[in-house]
Amino acid sequence: MRECVEEGILQSYFDGELSMDMMENVSSHLTSCLACKRAARELESESLLLSEALEPEFRLSVPTERLRARIDMALAEERLRTPARATVAGRAGLVASWFQSLSELITVSPQRAFGYAGLVMVLLFAALFAVVRFLTTPGPTANPPSVAVVTTPSPKTVSPPESVPTPKQTAPQNTVPTKGPRRDVQPKFVPVKGAERANDDQAPRVKLLPGERSYLKTIAALDSSLKSKNATPMRPSLQSEYERNLAMVDRAIAATRNAAKKNPNDPDAAEFMFAAYQTKVDLLNQVADARLPNRQQ
Amino acid sequence: MSGQARALIDSMPDQIATEASSLSFDEAFTLHHRAVFRTARAVLRDAALAEDVTQEVFLRLYRNQDSTPGDELLRPWLLRVTLNVARNTIRGQNRSMARDTVYSQETSGEGWQAPEEDYERRLEIEEARRALDKIKEPMRSCLLLKQQGLSYREIAETLSLKETNVGSLVARGRKQFARVYGKIGGVR
Numbered sequence: 028m029r030e031c032v033e034e035g036i037l038q039s040y041f042d043g044e045l046s047m048d049m050m051e052n053v054s055s056h057l058t059s060c061l062a063c064k065r066a067a068r069e070l071e072s073e074s075l076l077l078s079e080a081l082e083p084e085f086r087l088s089v090p091t092e093r094l095r096a097r098i099d100m101a102l103a104e105e106r107l108r109t110p111a112r113a114t115v116a117g118r119a120g121l122v123a124s125w126f127q128s129l130s131e132l133i134t135v136s137p138q139r140a141f142g143y144a145g146l147v148m149v150l151l152f153a154a155l156f157a158v159v160r161f162l163t164t165p166g167p168t169a170n171p172p173s174v175a176v177v178t179t180p181s182p183k184t185v186s187p188p189e190s191v192p193t194p195k196q197t198a199p200q201n202t203v204p205t206k207g208p209r210r211d212v213q214p215k216f217v218p219v220k221g222a223e224r225a226n227d228d229q230a231p232r233v234k235l236l237p238g239e240r241s242y243l244k245t246i247a248a249l250d251s252s253l254k255s256k257n258a259t260p261m262r263p264s265l266q267s268e269y270e271r272n273l274a275m276v277d278r279a280i281a282a283t284r285n286a287a288k289k290n291p292n293d294p295d296a297a298e299f300m301f302a303a304y305q306t307k308v309d310l311l312n313q314v315a316d317a318r319l320p321n322r323q324q
Numbered sequence: 325m326s327g328q329a330r331a332l333i334d335s336m337p338d339q340i341a342t343e344a345s346s347l348s349f350d351e352a353f354t355l356h357h358r359a360v361f362r363t364a365r366a367v368l369r370d371a372a373l374a375e376d377v378t379q380e381v382f383l384r385l386y387r388n389q390d391s392t393p394g395d396e397l398l399r400p401w402l403l404r405v406t407l408n409v410a411r412n413t414i415r416g417q418n419r420s421m422a423r424d425t426v427y428s429q430e431t432s433g434e435g436w437q438a439p440e441e442d443y444e445r446r447l448e449i450e451e452a453r454r455a456l457d458k459i460k461e462p463m464r465s466c467l468l469l470k471q472q473g474l475s476y477r478e479i480a481e482t483l484s485l486k487e488t489n490v491g492s493l494v495a496r497g498r499k500q501f502a503r504v505y506g507k508i509g510g511v512r
Contacts, residue, residue, distance in 0.1 A: 035492025044476045044491060070495070073502040080452040080505055081471045083445050084366055089358045094375060098353065098382050105386060267372045 031063045032056055034070075041070060096277040104247040141288055239284075242304040249311040269314060276310060279303040348394075349386060356399055357382070359472055360406050366468055367410040369453060377409045384409075399474070400481035407465065407482070455505040463497030470494055 032040070032053055039045050040053045057063050283300040290296045360381050365374035384405055385392060393401050456464055462483050469479045480487040 033492070034495040038495035039476070039491035042476070042491070042494070073498050076505065077467065077498055077501050078471060080455065083448045084452055085362055085471065087365070089361050090375065091357065094357055094361065094378055095353065097375065097379050101379055101383055102386060105383065270372060
């Protein structure tokens, strides 16, 4: 058999990996050589056996949605970390990294667009509200002041993108964001559900991203601190349960986030989203709390 | 001011490059996450760990978007990383079959149907895995990758082999598998 067609060539022949003329050579040889014909038959039956044996393994389902949610979450954390990495790398010094973080804020990802749109709207409403109040208190002499006030929103609307990068760029990875635009109290390890909820009530209804951003930061900080403790890994069953819960929460976040994105003016939608985020923070806090005494023992 | 900032961004080619390739990241996930996950699961025999590996592989893709090969060589790149990460995972911690059992029970409905069929299928999978275990590298990986539809070139690229050797490696692996699987109790 080996003198005829080598087994590797025969395999390549059946896998369609030979060049055209080699293919012809082999097939004409197969018609005339009994030994090779037998080898070919054996190859076919063994290949069938192999693919039948491995088929159940590959037929097992792939958890596409869960994988997508996990990776999206990991990427969100990664994106929050990249500016810090850039400064460490010191590629082109401080200025470059400042521009980088600036550009990162301005890149037109849909979430950001919505976030900024929300922020702009809040500021516009605030300005309008101020104008209206200003007009009602002094009386009918309205014209000159109204012009003066109305001009202010335009620089105001642009200023947040500038002011936000500075804490981001200077703050090292693990520091908890203290300078979120309005929603600022974020616990590191202590679950302060009550305080957080109270904050939720104060939060203006339209803005989606400012609050979301600080949540993401907190989650990233918690997550990285959890991972840094990985020297003592969780029990496998516990770990898988934790990951399942996490995946569930992530899915909830994704769903509520979509809803909030579609209805930017619906305060309930935003509330649901923040509640989902809060659940994740709570879960991470819980795990962090639970693992803290373990380490001290 | 935003106009100025925009102009600054426009003058940064690498920024734009990463923005453009982030599109292809989604495509890469859609096209290849199954192969990545399945390869990881076949090596690790643990769906939860395979998820971890898949996440790590795509994070690495995200971090190395500028240096990863495009198009036809992307899948070999991803699977090479998958095999490396999966092997490191095995080295890092002992596999626990119990965990996989719990996991597959909890995620029932996604992959497992009626209980009897469930049990039978599980046996089949276990048999095939045990037979594969008896096959030496790189034949084993050749079989795994080929069974997922990779071309010889992709297999060679993934496992850093010569393309001309893949045919005979597949042939030898296949023969060994048939011998071992028959002994273990695989039914023809």
